Amino acid sequence: AKEFGIGEALSALGIKEINNGTSTGSENFASGDLIESFSPVDGAMISKVKSTTQADFDKVIAKASEAFKSWRKKPAPQRGEIVRQFGDKLRELKEPLGKLVSYEMGKSYQEGLGEVQEMIDICDFAVGLSRQLHGLTMHSERPGHRMYEQYHSLGVVGIISAFNFPVAVWAWNTALAWVCGDVCIWKPSEKTPLCGIACQNIAASVFKANDLPEGISCLINGDYKVGEMMTHDKRVPLVSATGSIRMGKIVAQAVAARLGKSLLELGGNNAIIVTPDADIKMTIIGAVFGAVGTAGQRCTSTRRLIIHESIYDQVKDALVSAYDQLSIGNPLDESNHVGPLIDKDAVNLYSKALKKVVQEGGKLIVDGGVLEGKGYESGCYVKPAIAEANNDYEIVQHETFAPVLYLLKYSGDVENAIEIQNCVVQGLSSAIMTNNLREAEKFLSVAGSDCGIANVNIGTSGAEIGGAFGGEKETGGGRESGSDAWKVYMRRQTNTINYTTELPLAQGIKFDI
Ligand code: NAD
Numbered sequence: 001a002k003e004f005g006i007g008e009a010l011s012a013l014g015i016k017e018i019n020n021g022t023s024t025g026s027e028n029f030a031s032g033d034l035i036e037s038f039s040p041v042d043g044a045m046i047s048k049v050k051s052t053t054q055a056d057f058d059k060v061i062a063k064a065s066e067a068f069k070s071w072r073k074k075p076a077p078q079r080g081e082i083v084r085q086f087g088d089k090l091r092e093l094k095e096p097l098g099k100l101v102s103y104e105m106g107k108s109y110q111e112g113l114g115e116v117q118e119m120i121d122i123c124d125f126a127v128g129l130s131r132q133l134h135g136l137t138m139h140s141e142r143p144g145h146r147m148y149e150q151y152h153s154l155g156v157v158g159i160i161s162a163f164n165f166p167v168a169v170w171a172w173n174t175a176l177a178w179v180c181g182d183v184c185i186w187k188p189s190e191k192t193p194l195c196g197i198a199c200q201n202i203a204a205s206v207f208k209a210n211d212l213p214e215g216i217s218c219l220i221n222g223d224y225k226v227g228e229m230m231t232h233d234k235r236v237p238l239v240s241a242t243g244s245i246r247m248g249k250i251v252a253q254a255v256a257a258r259l260g261k262s263l264l265e266l267g268g269n270n271a272i273i274v275t276p277d278a279d280i281k282m283t284i285i286g287a288v289f290g291a292v293g294t295a296g297q298r299c300t301s302t303r304r305l306i307i308h309e310s311i312y313d314q315v316k317d318a319l320v321s322a323y324d325q326l327s328i329g330n331p332l333d334e335s336n337h338v339g340p341l342i343d344k345d346a347v348n349l350y351s352k353a354l355k356k357v358v359q360e361g362g363k364l365i366v367d368g369g370v371l372e373g374k375g376y377e378s379g380c381y382v383k384p385a386i387a388e389a390n391n392d393y394e395i396v397q398h399e400t401f402a403p404v405l406y407l408l409k410y411s412g413d414v415e416n417a418i419e420i421q422n423c424v425v426q427g428l429s430s431a432i433m434t435n436n437l438r439e440a441e442k443f444l445s446v447a448g449s450d451c452g453i454a455n456v457n458i459g460t461s462g463a464e465i466g467g468a469f470g471g472e473k474e475t476g477g478g479r480e481s482g483s484d485a486w487k488v489y490m491r492r493q494t495n496t497i498n499y500t501t502e503l504p505l506a507q508g509i510k511f512d513i
Helices: 006-012 056-071 076-092 096-104 109-129 169-179 193-209 225-233 247-256 280-298 312-324 345-361 414-422 436-443 484-488
Strands: 018-020 035-039 044-049 144-153 156-160 183-187 217-219 236-243 263-264 270-274 301-310 363-366 385-388 404-410 429-433 453-456 488-498
Touching: 006 096, 018 193, 035 193, 044 096, 044 193, 044 247, 056 144, 056 156, 056 217, 056 225, 056 404, 076 096, 076 109, 076 169, 076 193, 096 109, 096 193, 109 169, 109 363, 144 225, 144 436, 156 169, 156 363, 156 414, 169 183, 183 193, 193 217, 217 247, 225 236, 225 280, 236 247, 247 263, 270 414, 280 312, 280 404, 280 429, 301 312, 301 414, 312 363, 312 385, 312 404, 345 363, 345 385, 345 404, 404 414, 414 436, 429 436, 436 453
Parallel strands: 018 044, 156 183, 156 236, 183 217, 236 263, 270 301, 270 429, 301 404, 385 404, 429 453
Antiparallel strands: 035 044, 144 488, 363 385
16 A cells, blocks of 8 residues: 555545544544445555444534525536536646545556546536526417516435445536535445545635535435435435445435435446447456446446357357456556456355356356455455356346456347347346447447447447446436436426416416406
């Protein structure tokens, strides 16, 4: 850790040995148990965070609700100016924050920096958006009437995030929610609490410098029980939750029981279709990066390759030799391609998946295995694996959050490949590799991919902030980030104004008194 300047990064971000995990901005407090954050890179305990109790949470929600009353009245472009300053602060602290993301979560330093860049990009997007929160004007059927719709701030937005994008997902939500006039309470993953503390410190410094009240940016910490404080609380009109399908089903029901809104970004089971007209070189680059990048811990990681039988062996051989060249090790060292999994539980799930696919009749063509010895002391490093399998195997239907890639064969037309691709419960990201226009268009048509993201000649993993991000079916249906995703953070109102001295009723109804 020392060699990579982790100590300096922690102090630049205001991380102490013990941190208060509850915050309303500059005021930090907490009375719950300590969470210890371990780095999967070297197994070291980085530092501790005091978790949030119900009493702490009640203080937070009271501050947030109060802050909302004034924040919503600040003109949206002025809120955008605050978000612009926040983006500038992130530019200043990009390196230490990127390093912390890499060290606490285990992704490569380049990806850590990339995550911070995404935060900066969404801030820029939100600044522009702050002048464009517009509704439509429509023609009234009644003479002398004007009708239009407008968007108003919603209130307290609860954000629950996963360990694998420990900072960007929060920014995707918060930058938009803030320009929309909402205040936010964030519960980061209990596996990456320090990323949460660091981000909150950065946000707090901007709010303080602008003399803004406590409560616009709030942080709570702990496991699912702390998440439940928000999902069950009526004072939180929108809960945005990113994580597993299992979690999403519980959160959705809890929020729906009080008729709140939820925005769900859940698991994927992403496939690339490789047709006879595919560029094989591009396919291999896209598939390998998609399957082993971030050690297979992206919601958009490539889990399945659906390959036409005529090129199956060629693709398989090329993949095996590409996997041969992968170097696995410390993600802060730029010469490594694959870093660790988040913890030993994730390693167990990976090992179980490899066993299961063989039990179900699959064949491992790149064996995988858990790494031991020098550099692998944390016990979290595994070898990326490839298995030949069938789509209907239980394990293939399931998202294993690790670098395990399943090869599936199809014959005949691209329709057959699309059917295999869609035959899973998840619907996040999908791709086709082809130079055949008809195949590409079929894949993008209404009878094509059923996912929220469908790409042609790029892999499944990664996305730009300009588009709306999210997936269908059990991925949860939510959309975040670009396009018109902002609308979920606001309430919509239709207004009709009569500027005559008559009171005509709609649909020509007569009501004489
Ligand atoms: P997880 O579901 O274990 O935890 C996610 C978050 O939910 C954590 O903060 C956790 O404390 C909280 N949580 C869990 N149960 C809860 C409950 N009952 N009530 C309230 N909060 C609860 O997921 P993880 O292991 O951190 O992340 C990996 C998963 O996230 C994968 O399935 C991945 O595909 C998914 N993911 C999806 C997206 C997306 O945008 N679709 C992005 C990133 C990750």
